Amino acid sequence: MSRDSASSPTTSLRRDVGEGRWSVADGRISLTRVSTILVASDAASVRQEVAAVVGAPGVEVIEVHTGHAVPAAVHDHEPDLLVVDLQMGNMGAMAVCSELHLEASYGNLPHVPVLMLLDRRADVFLARRSGAEGFIVKPLDPMRIRRAAKALLDGGTYHDESFQPVPLHVSGSA
Numbered sequence: 001m002s003r004d005s006a007s008s009p010t011t012s013l014r015r016d017v018g019e020g021r022w023s024v025a026d027g028r029i030s031l032t033r034v035s036t037i038l039v040a041s042d043a044a045s046v047r048q049e050v051a052a053v054v055g056a057p058g059v060e061v062i063e064v065h066t067g068h069a070v071p072a073a074v075h076d077h078e079p080d081l082l083v084v085d086l087q088m089g090n091m092g093a094m095a096v097c098s099e100l101h102l103e104a105s106y107g108n109l110p111h112v113p114v115l116m117l118l119d120r121r122a123d124v125f126l127a128r129r130s131g132a133e134g135f136i137v138k139p140l141d142p143m144r145i146r147r148a149a150k151a152l153l154d155g156g157t158y159h160d161e162s163f164q165p166v167p168l169h170v171s172g173s174a
Contacts, residue, residue: 035153036060036077038112040070040096041085046117046140050083053145067091071099074109081152083115083145086123093117097130113152118160134158 035058039050042065051061064073067088074082082100084093091099093116103109116132117140118124127135134148137160148158 034058034060035081036062036079037081037083037149038062038064038070038073038077038079039083040064040067040073040088040093041117042066042088043085046085049140050117050145053142054083054149067093067096070096071103071109074100074103074112078110079112081115081149082112083117083149085117086119086126093132094126094130097132101131113155115148115152115158121165134160136160137162 037054037059039047039054039061040063041047041050044065047063047065051063055061060077062073062077062079064070067084068091070082070084073079082096084096086093088096093114097114097116100109100112100114104111113133114131115134115136116127116130118127118135118137121137124135124137134152134157136144136148136158144160144162148160151158
């Protein structure tokens, strides 16, 4: 299920119960874990691609198209994961990560693991510097997105290995 936070009212289908979450549908309570994933990118194609890969039964996907909308969406939806594009208008992933870390340190927002979508290998430094728990170097592919989302939802980290150069072994002749 995907919703665009900028164009639809906020209605939550989940409730917090201790560490887990449960959902209410048709007046029935389900003890199935509901994960909420917030996807932030100014490119609709990126948002749609990520939403199509991570969307599944028991996963609520919320989309925002500006970096400025992320803190409000985190406040409203308390997502389990934020997937954010590095290049996004005038507030990209670096600024979003900084803002979320500051707000979390003040106790204004919950801590949310961040998966950063990078444009090139050289941007890995930016992802590490920003404190993102995971990063993927574009072009995106469904398997890496799924592995990264699962790792971060399970409380771990994900560092895309595709950014590393291929080792070159030169045999020397004497």
